Amino acid sequence: MDRVLLTWHGHSCFQIDTGATTVLIDPFISGNPNAAVSIEELDPDIVAVTHGHRDHLGDTVEIATRKDCMVVCIHELSQYLRSKGIKTTGMNIGGTVEIGDILLTMTDARHSSSIDESGWCFDGGRAAGFIIRSKGISIYHAGDTAIFSDMELISRLYQPHVALLPIGGRYTMGPKDAALAVEMLCPEIVVPMHYGTFDHIAQDPVFFSDCVKKVSSAEVIIMGIGSDLWL
Numbered sequence: 001m002d003r004v005l006l007t008w009h010g011h012s013c014f015q016i017d018t019g020a021t022t023v024l025i026d027p028f029i030s031g032n033p034n035a036a037v038s039i040e041e042l043d044p045d046i047v048a049v050t051h052g053h054r055d056h057l058g059d060t061v062e063i064a065t066r067k068d069c070m071v072v073c074i075h076e077l078s079q080y081l082r083s084k085g086i087k088t089t090g091m092n093i094g095g096t097v098e099i100g101d102i103l104l105t106m107t108d109a110r111h112s113s114s115i116d117e118s119g120w121c122f123d124g125g126r127a128a129g130f131i132i133r134s135k136g137i138s139i140y141h142a143g144d145t146a147i148f149s150d151m152e153l154i155s156r157l158y159q160p161h162v163a164l165l166p167i168g169g170r171y172t173m174g175p176k177d178a179a180l181a182v183e184m185l186c187p188e189i190v191v192p193m194h195y196g197t198f199d200h201i202a203q204d205p206v207f208f209s210d211c212v213k214k215v216s217s218a219e220v221i222i223m224g225i226g227s228d229l230w231l
Contacts, residue, residue: 001020002135004016004134004137004139004231005018005229005231006162006229006231008191008193008224008226009032009035009226010032010035010036010225011028011197012026012028012050012056012143013026013032013035013058014026014141014164014193016132016134016139018134020101021046021100021101021102022043022045022046023046023047024042024044024047025141026048026050026055026057026141027039027042027060028056028058029042029058032197033197036225039059039062040066042063044063044067045069045070045099045100046071046099046102047060047064047070047072048071048072048104048132049072050073050127050129050144051109051111051112051143051144052077052080052114052116052118052122053113054116055197060081061086068087072099072104073090073128074106075091075125076122076123076124076125077115077122078091092106092125093106093126093128101134102133102134103131103132103134104132105130105133106130107128107130107140107142108126109126109144110145110146111143111144111146113125113126127145128143129141129143129145130143131160133158137161137162139162140154140160141164142181144166144171145166145172145173146177147178147181152185154185159186161187161189162190162191162231163185165192166178166192166194166195167192167193167205168197168202168203170200171201175203178192178208178211179211179212179215186216186218188219189219190216190218190221191222192208192222205222206222209222
């Protein structure tokens with residue numbers, strides 16, 4: 001495989017397959033009413049988790065237990081997962097870890113990060129995003145976040161080819177703010193996420209695409225759940 005394959009499993013869950021390594025991000029599957037795959041069908045080498053909320057941590061424990069794969073997440077969340085017998089690589093904002101042919105850099109995100117499933121017995125640390133790099137491709141998964149001015153620094157430091165951005169509003173930035181984030185990030189491709197899963201984050205991705213066209217030449221690709229994008 002000379003290219004990188006990106007698959008959307010709904011909400012904020014994406015799979016990145018380099019041919020040598022498969023990364024699964026925010027595996028919210030079994031509780032996701034729109035998911036078109038079962039957790040038994042997922043076969044990751046790495047699970048990357050942006051924060052502890054149940055729609056992002058999701059099925060991490062079940063998948064990592066079955067696959068005995070590595071979970072990459074912020075330090076505090078990794079402590080919780082270790083208490084469940086999960087292999088983790090804890091890290092923090094600005095840090096980078098290398099696993100196989102994958103580089104994962106943790107970025108800031110403006111959001112909360114309680115670990116719902118722990119009954120709030122563990123500190124969830126901070127919410128985060130990831131820059132994931134392999135084969136010359138840089139993918140920015142913003143996690144749950146509001147717009148923030150340091151997205152310009154993310155652009156300068158990591159030159160993301162692809163930006164995966166939440167547009168749902170209420171818990172994250174909405175379409176108009178996310179379009180301004182695109183202007184700061186300067187990616188080639190933008191994929192909207194974290195919308196439409198529930199009524200309170202219903203959004204029109206076409207409206208988001210129209211907003212982006214006013215401020216950026218980036219191509220907005222509206223992925224269907226379960227669809228693939230070759231990079």
